[in-house]
Amino acid sequence: MSSSIPSNIDTLNDDADNATREILPYLGRMLAIPPAEDDSEIRGAYRPFLLDDETAKNDWIAQLELSTAMKMVQEDLQNTRRDRIKVLVLYGSMRSRSYSRLLAYEAARILFRLGCDVRIFNPEGLPVKDDVQHNHPKVQELRSLSKWSDGHVWVSPEQHGNLTAVFKNQIDWIPLSTGSVRPTQGRTLVIAQVCGGSQSYNTVNSLRILGRWMRMFTIPNQSSIPKAYTQFTDGDAADGGSRLIPSGNRDRLVDCMEEFVKFTIVMRPHVDLFADRFSERSEKTQQAERQQQQPKTSDARNIVNGIDVSSI
Template sequence: MLHVDPEALHMPDASRLVTPSSSHPPRILLLCGSLRKVSYSRMLTQEAARLLQYFGAETRIYDPAGLPLPDDTTPDHPKVQELRELSIWSEGQVWTSPERHGAMTGVMKSQIDWIPLATGSIRPTQGRTLAVMQVSGGSQSFNAVNQMRVLGRWMRMITIPNQSSVAKAYNEFDPDGRMRPSAYYDRVVDVMEELLKFTLLTRDVTGYLTDRYSERKETAAELEKRVNLTSAV
């Protein structure tokens, strides 16, 4: 049996899909899961940023150096605030991690853990597009990207279908840190192009795409409660 409160449902309004189109360049935040001086995941992140800029996006790369462990300090720490403000600024994100012990790194996970699902009425990740990439020291694996996909869904992000996993990364970059031509490089181009397409398609309607019946119902109940309290005074 279908249990739906008609008054709280508020059927989806397709007219909300017709909105003024943003004219500024797509804003993409890139997170890297390594602190090493010679970091192939950072090189891959920088390569992705160059591609995104070539496609017309505005990019910012967050430096995780100095970011404390989650719960080791308060959210007003400068590095935490910087990360959260960049996430709010972004319309899409790229997460790139090395694979370590068959998983993403703690550096990558700490950055994601410091970003809340909501801060008051502000949602730093919900509705934003996401691309995930990883580098491996050995044969190709997809453990890190699969984990980040789970986190992307948990953070209510639009995780694009394509992804990149670069095996034996030490062979894929030249001494200047640029990615050598290869099938791996072609895949990175594909992923960044797809991320930009999804961002352009969704950034003006994320409020509509992420609007949920359960949340509307909770909001209506809270509003009714406040009205009742005001009437009783």
């Protein structure tokens, strides 16, 4: 009588044991910036997603199995002398109970556990895009955060079948270039949307177009939350309030943040390589040639019949 037990059962057991040993060191582990090492002003201004210590300790995010990503982050911190991945989070609604903000907070908590330096920009007070208010404090704040970042998280509601004006206004204030600096070029990007009704992908599709236009690397995965008003706990719930309920939608958000961290770790050392383009090198060469020729042209204009007339 033939046995139904696989002939490679010992190998299968060994693989399972090895996988378990890989996971165990990271179960419940946090790579987040500890309060003692965090800048108190930054923490107060840009980390509204933080939970109190007791809630965070028993939170669902603290229990996630993220061993592969955490191992990568740990090695990256060692290799870069603790240069953490710098993440800017943007959301697209200023409602008192903004589901895009609540989703952005959950994404930020996952990334923070994974050791990222996460900062959320509050769009309230940002003026409507024009050609005048470039020195407005909120505009300067947004541009500074974009320049500082290694990657972005974009979360927008879907309104009238697409992204909101609140979200698009933030992107419009981030220029493609500031002098020789491109504030978004080479950054990684993860996108998500919240829907008031059934699940849609109009907004994330538009966010992909925006990301590509801003010369960013958008990860393949994305998150779309249908009927967002049914997907969060009450504001005064014991879990910290306004938290994503367990579902496949929540699992997808975790997938996206994990993938985003992996992509950023892989891409970050090579940003300058991907920014090295033939067209831009040619443009710089032409600018340098024009600058070399300009003094000669100026000198010729200032000399008339052997007399320097530049000061006349």
